[in-house]
Ligand SMILES: *[C@@H]1O[C@H](CO)[C@@H](O)[C@H](O)[C@H]1NC(C)=O
Ligand SMILES: *[C@@H]1O[C@H](CO)[C@@H](O)[C@H](O)[C@H]1NC(C)=O
Ligand SMILES: *[C@@H]1O[C@H](CO)[C@@H](O)[C@H](O)[C@H]1NC(C)=O
Ligand SMILES: *[C@@H]1O[C@H](CO)[C@@H](O)[C@H](O)[C@H]1NC(C)=O
Ligand SMILES: *[C@@H]1O[C@H](CO)[C@@H](O)[C@H](O)[C@H]1NC(C)=O
Ligand SMILES: *[C@@H]1O[C@H](CO)[C@@H](O)[C@H](O)[C@H]1NC(C)=O
């Protein structure tokens with residue numbers, strides 16, 4: 001019995017790899033919002049472990065041979081099942097039974113060959129069924145009978161030889177039936193009558209070898225609005241028959257591209273007379289001859305596609321009758337047959353006179369000889385005219401070239417690529433409503449006097465880029481103040497520095513492109529007043545000198561005042577210096593491109609612009625270090641940064657901050673690993689900047705801190721030394737006072753009666769007479785006042801020093817009678833003063849009174865007695881007056897000083 005358990009375990013262990021294998025093979029599907037994508041997984045079976053609530057299941061590009069209905073029972077909520085690009089050859093009817101909500105079933109690129117009545121029997125809710133690129137050659141009976149909700153049925157790229165999809169009327173809601181690339185040779189009415197109740201927006205029969213349209217074939221369909229018969233070699237006669245078959249149908253959209261319709265006559269489209277055709281595509285037909293009145297039957301036509309043909313001659317009646325056309329495409333419709341000029345296509349005057357409603361005319365890429373005086377006459381609704389690369393010789397635009405457009409409300413005129421070399425005065429004076437004039441890619445070489453633009457009162461954009469040379473004057477744009485966009489790229493621009501600036505009249509300018517002109521000289525007022533300018537392109541010029549400090553007169557600040565500038569491009573100008581303040585007043589600047597310059601060291605906070613930058617390009621400069629003080633502000637809210645191909649110096653000081661920033665930022669920096677490489681030091685050459693290890697750099701941070709602390713300590717030390725030198729006495733004195741107060745030597749404020757003496761008088765022996773003479777009388781006057789005079793009051797026999805100490809303690813105040821004698825008295829110096837001061841510190845600062853009998857400077861006082869006037873309250877410092885009449889005042893002051901409470905306040 002004991003043996004069994006291990007065996008079981010072995011058995012389970014043996015199964016484990018298989019379980020992992022089978023589950024992992026199906027778990028690769030990605031499921032998001034009830035959409036399971038199992039495409040491209042080499043699946044041979046339908047996964048059985050997807051959430052049951054999925055509504056979309058994508059099984060394309062796998063190796064499924066079948067879609068077993070049982071496997072779908074758990075996915076009963078599916079509305080879209082895409083099984084395209086597998087090798088499914090058979091479909092179980094029960095599939096739809098298990099998927100009652102299925103709306104879209106895609107089985108394109110499979111191997112289905114046979115559809116029976118049962119195949120889609122239960123697929124009643126289907127709106128789209130894609131069976132393109134299978135091998136269905138024949139449809140028997142009615143496999144689509146139950147598809148009452150079907151809107152789109154794609155059976156293209158099969159082998160069907162007939163349009164017949166059923167024997168009875170069905171598919172009443174079908175809108176698109178795609179049968180292109182089959183083997184249908186004849187369109188028969190009995191093969192389309194299953195659609196008798198349908199309204200088809202699109203019947204796609206392109207790329208079939210149709211040779212015949214049997215009578216009434218299109219009338220068999222309930223309503224036919226759109227018919228596509230591209231890539232069928234119908235030729236003129238079958239086309240004519242086709243149109244007859246379409247007579248009186250609902251046809252609105254007919255596409256006959258690439259059907260070898262090389263000629264049309266007044267009969268070709270006669271059958272369409274009884275229709276409301278609105279769109280006709282005759283492109284890619286090699287159409288050579290348009291017979292007069294060919295389209296006279298199409299008064300409802302609105303969209304007419306005639307591009308890529310070979311029309312030799314458009315006569316005044318070729319387009320007769322196209323009164324409703326709003327869009328006409330004649331791109332590459334008139335091409336020359338051979339090299340000889342005689343075979344150039346011709347467009348007669350008044351050819352377009354019938355197209356009263358035409359709004360859009362494309363005549364690009366033609367070989368029309370030139371513009372005749374009535375070429376466009378009658379186009380009274382024309383708004384968009386493209387004449388790009390239309391003419392073989394339109395060298396000069398004169399005041400008569402566009403005369404025939406005088407009555408057209410033209411908004412856009414495209415004249416690019418016509419080898420135009422000169423614009424004469426008033427050339428556009430007929431086009432007062434024009435908004436966009438494109439003259440790019442020509443050979444214009446002239447001075448712009450301003451007369452060229454005369455009459456362009458509503459012009460919004462002039463595109464002049466890529467011409468031979470343009471010489472500006474102060475008046476070049478004086479007649480077009482409404483201009484908002486001016487493109488002057490690569491036109492060998494001359495006299496940009498004329499004064500006043502050529503751009504001065506363009507107060508509404510928002511975009512100015514002056515790039516690729518090798519401009520070296522501009523004035524600082526070139527853009528003055530262009531307050532609406534948003535985009536300025538100055539790349540590929542030669543402006544480096546203008547921003548050099550060494551420039552005579554200082555850097556030229558040509559950007560000043562552009563308060564609405566958003567985008568500034570200064571690429572490839574050779575800049576090696578940027579003035580620090582140059583971007584400071586560009587209040588809305590979001591993007592700067594300074595790539596391909598020679599910048600190395602940038603001034604701190606040069607990018608500290610009023611709003612934070614979104615995009616900064618500095619690729620291919622000579623930047624070695626990326627430091628916080630320069631780039632910190634710019635990098636704050638950046639979405640895109642390009643600093644690729646700079647010779648970064650991979651040392652802590654140069655790029656540690658940058659590398660740390662890269663690792664944290666959400667800014668988009670493309671090609672970080674391959675285009676941001678270290679240049680120095682040699683051991684890091686070619687090493688990706690992003691891999692630079694900044695952890696050793698962190699050690700330098702404490703050092704920096706240490707350095708800072710050290711220097712501050714040093715400075716503080718120096719400060720203290722100076723302070724102590726000059727004010728030390730004050731500090732130590734007040735320090736002593738404070739310490740005593742703080743340590744609890746309470747202010748001794750004993751009542752006056754606790755003291756024996758009102759004051760102890762310290763004086764030099766030689767000043768004895770003055771004391772007797774002037775202080776004793778005070779005692780006599782005031783009985784309560786008693787001084788301690790050494791000579792008089794010391795008890796006999798007591799040691800002198802002890803007596804002094806005791807007496808000082810018993811006195812409320814101490815009076816110093818300061819004279820030169822006192823300063824020299826040794827006992828005073830050493831002992832009495834010390835005690836007195838000690839007591840003052842312990843008790844109170846105004847317990848000491850200084851009476852100066854002579855004028856003694858402070859330094860002498862300090863030197864001899866270590867006392868300064870500054871230590872005491874001013875009312876405790878008295879001067880013995882020279883004048884007799886002030887002696888009374890002195891006595892009064894002394895009494896005040898003696899009477900004052902021993903307090904600091
Ligand atoms: C669908 O099923 C998954 C798990 O099977 C569940 O997480 C998810 O919330 C379900 N979604 C809805 C809309 O019920
Ligand atoms: C299924 O996936 C393929 C390939 O990824 C994609 O082309 C197709 O549109 C997807 N089908 C559906 C219904 O989303
Ligand atoms: C799919 O159904 C077949 C039988 O119809 C069954 O053998 C197979 O195990 C099923 N596969 C899954 C993944 O459910
Ligand atoms: C068609 O779909 C609806 C829900 O949209 C459902 O109620 C109905 O049963 C479906 N019909 C069939 C035949 O499955
Ligand atoms: C068609 O043109 C021919 C001449 O080319 C003319 O005889 C005939 O009357 C025209 N038919 C119509 C309907 O204009
Ligand atoms: C064409 O349109 C008009 C009105 O818009 C309508 O009366 C007429 O029946 C339409 N003709 C055809 C053939 O559909």
Ligand SMILES: *[C@@H]1O[C@H](CO)[C@@H](O)[C@H](O)[C@H]1NC(C)=O
Nearest residue numbers: 398399400403424425426429
């Ligand atoms: C065109 O300019 C010429 C002078 O160059 C003038 O004689 C002629 O009248 C102008 N034509 C028009 C239509 O203004």
Ligand SMILES: *[C@@H]1O[C@H](CO)[C@@H](O)[C@H](O)[C@H]1NC(C)=O
Nearest residue numbers: 364386388414415416436438
């Ligand atoms: C003018 O036509 C050229 C060529 O098609 C095109 O590239 C250009 O964008 C057009 N210009 C305008 C303003 O549309």
